[in-house]
Amino acid sequence: MFYDCRVGTCTIMEWKRDWGLTARVWLTGLLLLLLYLVFMTILLAFGVSYWFIIILAVGMGFFQYFFSDKMVLWSTGARIVEADEYPELHRMVERLCAEADLPKPRIAIMPSPVPNAFATGRSPKHAVVACTDSIMRLLNKDELEAVLAHELSHVKNRDILTMTLASFIAMITSMIMQSFFFSALFGGNSRENGGAWIIVWVVAIIVYAISTLLILALSRYREFAADRGSAQITRNPRALISALSKISGRIDALPAQAKEPVASANAFFIIPASTGSMLRELLSTHPPLEKRIANLQKVETELRGY
Numbered sequence: 281m282f283y284d285c286r287v288g289t290c291t292i293m294e295w296k297r298d299w300g301l302t303a304r305v306w307l308t309g310l311l312l313l314l315l316y317l318v319f320m321t322i323l324l325a326f327g328v329s330y331w332f333i334i335i336l337a338v339g340m341g342f343f344q345y346f347f348s349d350k351m352v353l354w355s356t357g358a359r360i361v362e363a364d365e366y367p368e369l370h371r372m373v374e375r376l377c378a379e380a381d382l383p384k385p386r387i388a389i390m391p392s393p394v395p396n397a398f399a400t401g402r403s404p405k406h407a408v409v410a411c412t413d414s415i416m417r418l419l420n421k422d423e424l425e426a427v428l429a430h431e432l433s434h435v436k437n438r439d440i441l442t443m444t445l446a447s448f449i450a451m452i453t454s455m456i457m458q459s460f461f462f463s464a465l466f467g468g469n470s471r472e473n474g475g476a477w478i479i480v481w482v483v484a485i486i487v488y489a490i491s492t493l494l495i496l497a498l499s500r501y502r503e504f505a506a507d508r509g510s511a512q513i514t515r516n517p518r519a520l521i522s523a524l525s526k527i528s529g530r531i532d533a534l535p536a537q538a539k540e541p542v543a544s545a546n547a548f549f550i551i552p553a554s555t556g557s558m559l560r561e562l563l564s565t566h567p568p569l570e571k572r573i574a575n576l577q578k579v580e581t582e583l584r585g586y
Contacts, residue, residue: 305505308498309446312491316449319487326480340451345444349400349408356398356545358390358410369416373409376429379513380436385409393538395419395527398548399431400440407435418530419523426510426520427527430550433509439502446495453488457481499547499565507572508579517580521573527551528569 353360363370370387377384385399385407395415401407409431416424434440511517528551531539539553546552547565567575 305498305501308494308501312446312449312494312498315487315491315494319449319453319483322483323480334452338448341444341448344447345402345441348402348440348444349406352398352400352545352548353388353408353410356390356410356542357392358388358408360386360388360408369411372421372425373428373432376425376432376513380429380432380509382432382436383407385432385435389413390542392542393534394542394553395530396542396549396551396553397427397431398545398550399434400548401435402440403438404435409435414530415527418526422514422516422519423523423526426514426516427523427550429510429513430506430520432513433506434502436509437502437505439506442502443495443499446498450488450491450495453484453491456484457488493563496563496565500567503566504572504575507576511576511579511583515583517576517583521576524551524569524572 352358361369366387366389373387374384382404385401385404386409388408388410390396390410390412392412393414395412395418397409397411397415399407399409409428411424411427415427419427507520510520514520531551531553534553542549542553546554551569552564552566566572
């Protein structure tokens with residue numbers, strides 16, 4: 281819950297869910313689980329000892345979950361800033377956290393001409409919310425608040441945990457594909473088991489492709505959910521619509537060489553800093569801008585009922 285303090289009154293507002301969106305998230309998760317079980321059954325049928333691969337994948341997941349914030353900050357060059365350096369930014373985040381019933385995260389600034397923002401961290405108590413210095417110059421106060429509220433919604437929804445668990449099967453299949461490649465390269469597969477390994481390798485490729493598509497779909501759903509969360513926290517979906525339009529327009533106007541240094545963090549950003557032609561919707565981590573705006577307009581209609 282969070283509070284809607286208006287002139288002379290203070291009413292409690294619930295964190296409303298879009299049940300259609302929630303159902304799609306759960307369906308995607310169940311499909312990933314089913315895919316995982318089918319793949320493990322196929323491995324067992326062919327007598328593949330997959331325990332080492334699973335342990336390795338769990339280790340990678342553990343590292344990703346507990347150290348993703350440090351890795352993202354390092355890769356983007358973002359720096360944790362204290363309240364005396366950016367007092368207005370800290371006060372803005374504190375107000376939004378009070379509205380969203382969240383502990384205050386660490387705040388980071390990323391030097392880049394690409395206006396953007398992201399959140400990372402394994403839980404609300406270990407979260408980091410970062411924005412580029414250019415986005416603070418581009419957006420007005422309401423728009424920046426809406427963007428920060430979007431990132432705090434990712435924290436509240438525990439999206440880092442969700443995507444880490446979702447990527448588990450993709451990590452396993454990726455390792456099997458690589459192990460087959462190196463084994464074949466150095467002559468590790470004998471004629472007796474080479475045929476079985478080829479079948480497992482082909483199945484791994486198929487499973488990897490399907491799981492990747494499901495993960496991308498899940499990522500797009502999480503962006504819709506974070507947009508909705510921002511609108512509910514600020515009660516100003518128009519500000520986020522304006523912010524997304526401004527960010528997208530500025531990114532499109534930037535030369536490719538300005539976007540390349542931060543392209544590795546595209547999956548974390550509120551809008552990807554694409555350095556090439558626009559990816560097709562099916563292969564994108566984010567929904568198209570038009571669909572996000574339509575979703576926010578729907579939320580705005582709902583909020584008018586309060």
